[in-house]
Amino acid sequence: MIKKSIYILAIESSCDDTGAAVLENDRVLSNVIANQDIHAEYGGVVPELASRAHQQNIVPVVQQAILKAEIDKKQIDAIAFTRGPGLMGSLLVGTSFAKSLSIALNIPLIAVNHMQAHVMAHFIKDENQKTPDFPFLCLTISGGHTQILKIKSPNDFEILGETIDDAVGEAFDKTAKLLGLPYPGGPLIDKHAKLGDKNAFKFTEPKTKNALDFSFSGLKTAVLYFLKKNLKENSKFIEQNLNDICASVQHTIVNILMHRIILASKRTGIKNIAIAGGVSANSEIRKTIKNGEKTYGWTTYIPKFEYTTDNAAMIGIVGYFKYLNNDFDQENIMATSRLKIND
């Protein structure tokens, strides 16, 4: 008997990107994302504006995803959506939409943990990407989270270390803000860093009680005082040294991340190393992790760019695995802004 394809419609609305994707089994047929430029002028995500923009975007984004996938909505087998973690107002838009559509189409509903989805994006079938073997370590680095995870199976995640204050994406975005760069500043720091000298300025690496934990609030303060001091002596300090500052801060951040993942690999003996989340789009992190293949004998898994920052395809792949396990949710399932990694 020929196995029927499973079509999952996935919706992502945890922060400031409205995403919809259609998957046929573990392959992506469409992956549509509407970014919200409105936050750039405020220097960060404004929750109320984000939920309003989700409301405006969700119908056209879902329509486009179905259209691009070239399927009829009657073919959809289940709807997967981001339950959390994230901004409550944003999550509610995707959650309510997913629930209504599942009732209208009379198909199952699947709630997905956004942080698991970042990791599981590695299991999206793609000719040019290999999927990780279990167990593997994943450095999950985004605007809201920074964790080293040990992944033993598709639904067994253990936190080995995590940030005790800011997320690494915040360290990038807050540094960018101090430099007068618009939100989100991470990609811009990456761009300027390519033209700068990473050894031009030195910033100290913070120590944490658990050597696998992270701390980034000290770095933000160090950059602030460093800029204040230098601007006092030269008001054009930032514009004259922008590339070098970006390269030096980025290099410090990459060192902090690398020292922890190297230690986690040594302690666990696991050499399958993955990165995930928005900050895994960073070119120096990608290059440095990849170099671990030669230096430490790692097998590395670097996600495709479109699956690093928030997207619905990653929600869809978790939805697909849950569908195969008949792991469905009822209409009374609630959006949850704080969701632990195994929830």
Ligand code: KG4
């Ligand atoms: O995963 P994501 O899209 O959203 C969250 O779930 O938080 O991550 C967004 C974060 C932002 O802080 C953004 O500045 C950062 O990822 N980011 C980068 C790069 N691209 C995105 N940070 C450094 N270098 C990049 N190339």
Ligand code: ZN
């Ligand atoms: Zn994310």
